[in-house]
Amino acid sequence: MQHCIVRLIGGVCLALMLMSAQVRAEDDQPRTAKKQAVVKKKVQKGKAATAKATKATKATKGARKKSSAASEKKPVAKPPKVAEAPAPVSKPMAVVKEFRSWSNPDYTRIAVTLDHEARFEYHQLGQNRETGIPGRLYLDIGNAHVGPGVKDIPIADGLLKTARIGQFRPDTVRVVLDMESIKDYKVFTFSDPYRILIDVRGERRMEISSLRERIESAPSLPPPAKEPAVEKPLRPTVAKAVPVAIGKIRRVVVDPGHGGHDPGAIGAGGTREKDVVLAIGLKLAKRLKEELGLDVVMTRSTDVFLELQERTAIANQVGADLFISVHANAAPNRASAGIETYYLSLAKTEKAAQLAAKENGTSLEKVSLLQAVLFDLMVNYKINDSAHLAEVVQKELHHKVDVQYPVKSLGVKQGPFYVLVGATMPSILVETAFLSNEKEEQRLRDAQYQEMTADGIMEGVRAYIVSQHQQSAYVRQGDTGR
Numbered sequence: 001m002q003h004c005i006v007r008l009i010g011g012v013c014l015a016l017m018l019m020s021a022q023v024r025a026e027d028d029q030p031r032t033a034k035k036q037a038v039v040k041k042k043v044q045k046g047k048a049a050t051a052k053a054t055k056a057t058k059a060t061k062g063a064r065k066k067s068s069a070a071s072e073k074k075p076v077a078k079p080p081k082v083a084e085a086p087a088p089v090s091k092p093m094a095v096v097k098e099f100r101s102w103s104n105p106d107y108t109r110i111a112v113t114l115d116h117e118a119r120f121e122y123h124q125l126g127q128n129r130e131t132g133i134p135g136r137l138y139l140d141i142g143n144a145h146v147g148p149g150v151k152d153i154p155i156a157d158g159l160l161k162t163a164r165i166g167q168f169r170p171d172t173v174r175v176v177l178d179m180e181s182i183k184d185y186k187v188f189t190f191s192d193p194y195r196i197l198i199d200v201r202g203e204r205r206m207e208i209s210s211l212r213e214r215i216e217s218a219p220s221l222p223p224p225a226k227e228p229a230v231e232k233p234l235r236p237t238v239a240k241a242v243p244v245a246i247g248k249i250r251r252v253v254v255d256p257g258h259g260g261h262d263p264g265a266i267g268a269g270g271t272r273e274k275d276v277v278l279a280i281g282l283k284l285a286k287r288l289k290e291e292l293g294l295d296v297v298m299t300r301s302t303d304v305f306l307e308l309q310e311r312t313a314i315a316n317q318v319g320a321d322l323f324i325s326v327h328a329n330a331a332p333n334r335a336s337a338g339i340e341t342y343y344l345s346l347a348k349t350e351k352a353a354q355l356a357a358k359e360n361g362t363s364l365e366k367v368s369l370l371q372a373v374l375f376d377l378m379v380n381y382k383i384n385d386s387a388h389l390a391e392v393v394q395k396e397l398h399h400k401v402d403v404q405y406p407v408k409s410l411g412v413k414q415g416p417f418y419v420l421v422g423a424t425m426p427s428i429l430v431e432t433a434f435l436s437n438e439k440e441e442q443r444l445r446d447a448q449y450q451e452m453t454a455d456g457i458m459e460g461v462r463a464y465i466v467s468q469h470q471q472s473a474y475v476r477q478g479d480t481g482r
């Protein structure tokens with residue numbers, strides 16, 4: 001955790017902590033609003049916007065022409081709390097650069113990317129029973145305008161009908177989500193680049209397979225790398241007679257960290273993390289397919305940049321059963337060496353929280369706020385399975401590599417890794433070795449070492465699958481219906 005935080009703060013590793021982004025996003029809010037930010041939404045929340053937007057009724061006055069006045073006046077929940085707006089500044093207007101959506105099996109994500117941070121507020125409007133106008137969620141972004149090429153998105157995925165965006169007032173961009181059957185939603189932000197994300201959840205009356213076609217054909221998505229998942233059935237039959245792949249684990253997403261303009265950590269010898277983890281990732285994918293008969297999807301199989309949330313979004317979209325992010329470590333202390341495996345968790349101790357606060361240059365209060373936000377995001381996260389997966393992968397990987405390349409096992413650790421946030425399947429992040437250590441940098445460049453690392457992770461996955469299978473076989477024993 002310590003290395004990780006240090007490294008993350010240094011901006012070296014892409015496995016960023018949620019800390020900086022979220023905390024920064026909440027910076028401008030007073031405490032009450034902050035607290036609200038972590039409460040599950042059914043309620044509305046105002047996010048420190050223009051003073052005049054204090055009331056839903058008021059803010060909706062000029063809503064899109066199709067919105068009837070009646071429905072606009074009847075928001076489903078209390079008016080949002082709005083922060084006192086600090087003195088208006090002559091900040092340049094934020095420009096909406098991108099407007100995208102991702103349909104996942106159990107939620108839909110909308111992302112509004114701006115060129116810099118902007119204030120916003122959002123409201124939910126219930127269905128208008130008289131007119132039949134469906135419910136909407138809308139978000140007003142102050143001091144902003146819509147950039148060229150940004151346009152409405154037809155979605156129709158069972159949760160949302162459309163996502164619309166427009167210049168509501170000369171200085172306000174409005175995003176309107178026309179809802180189909182959403183139960184719950186969450187609004188949060190990422191930074192670098194600054195993005196406002198809206199996740200909506202609900203019961204989607206749509207097959208994942210047809211959803212996947214839509215996903216795969218969506219132009220905004222990164223290419224599905226070597227193995228286009230759309231070609232395959234949802235539960236593909238295992239080609240090779242590998243007895244192990246008979247459990248519930250069929251599809252694994254391998255995520256080589258970093259890529260493109262983000263090199264990740266760089267060793268003293270110039271080795272870039274993005275290159276070595278891609279090499280290991282490709283080898284791992286091959287091993288998982290050949291040895292375990294698994295279906296493998298790579299988040300990237302070339303030197304391209306992927307945003308963090310795209311990585312888990314891919315895993316969710318293809319219905320992956322496991323998510324493995326591959327990284328190489330770095331630490332200020334060049335003597336640091338070894339293998340460690342992480343799974344997503346909150347900082348467990350006061351010490352860890354203090355360290356996070358210190359390294360982030362923020363207060364403890366903000367760290368606890370972050371923890372609460374993270375907790376909220378982790379609702380669907382398979383924490384126990386992830387911990388177990390991390391255990392077996394760490395053990396097998398260390399065991400494998402240590403035979404030929406004596407190495408320290410740093411064990412399994414927990415941390416609020418950004419890249420794992422939002423994953424709905426067991427997911428881990430493997431730090432294969434330290435690029436900041438001369439000897440380990442040499443090893444990471446070595447194709448044989450890479451092969452061995454891939455092999456070790458594969459063995460960990462095998463052990464995990466076997467344990468899952470044993471578990472389910474045990475459960476089935478009393479089941480006479482089979």
Ligand SMILES: [Zn+2]
Nearest residue numbers: 013014257327
């Ligand atoms: Zn990394």
